[in-house]
Amino acid sequence: MSLLTIEGLWKNYHGHNVLRGIDLTVEAHEVVCLIGASGSGKSTLLRCVNLLETADDGTIHLDGEEITDVRADADGVRKRMGIVFQAFNLFPHMTVLDNITLAPRKVHKVGREQAEAQARDLLARFGLAAKAGSYPDQLSGGQQQRAAIIRAMATQPRLMLLDEVTSALDPELVTEVLGVIRELKEGGMTMILTTHEMGFCREIADTVCFLDGGVLLERGTPEQIFSNPGRPRTREFLQSVIDARRL
């Protein structure tokens, strides 16, 4: 059984089909990168998986359970996933440690001592041990995003969804966030991520999916997609990324 199975997923905003029949399976420990032009539906797909958006048609199964079923417990489903967005979304009035322990304590009912010990372990693992008592505005953008990823990890999710987590960062801070994602992969975390960082996608993905106008047009290994794309649209998109970098 796959960890996640998406079948025939459609999403419409104001009469415009943003997702058009997406089929995608994700296996445990697999890293799937979604690539595609701005507006192709990458974020919407992640938001549907996390049930932040309701799909108009199709199904999503997590560990064999249909989470798109109207009777599914959305909060229970979200507890099994970690999601991180482009904007760090840390609570500004809480220390890094309190940000990280909030969900384990309040949602998962872990005791304070245990939650803090786990949070300190994660902070140490990701090089932020010294920042436990700091407030978000005392951290660099890269450190804030690393803390946001750690916060999502703290509930020990089955699946991590990372939406453009490096886009808001200065180039010199991107590297440290990519390092955290690399570390998550080495730890066996199952992830779906959207990125405009093609080099990183190529390095980290097991599977690359190219979305075009809400259609999952092509999927394959990084080698297949980047070195030998099968579809002209995929080739055009990759060429446009290369051209943009030359500007």
Ligand SMILES: Nc1ncnc2c1ncn2[C@@H]1O[C@H](COP(=O)(O)OP(=O)(O)OP(=O)(O)O)[C@@H](O)[C@H]1O
């Ligand atoms: N809440 C919403 N209401 C209306 N339209 C929306 C909403 N969210 C997304 N859209 C539209 O859906 C389309 C897909 O958007 P989405 O953010 O999923 O694309 P994306 O591939 O993630 O783009 P980017 O790379 O720029 O983040 C766009 O045309 C967008 O304007």
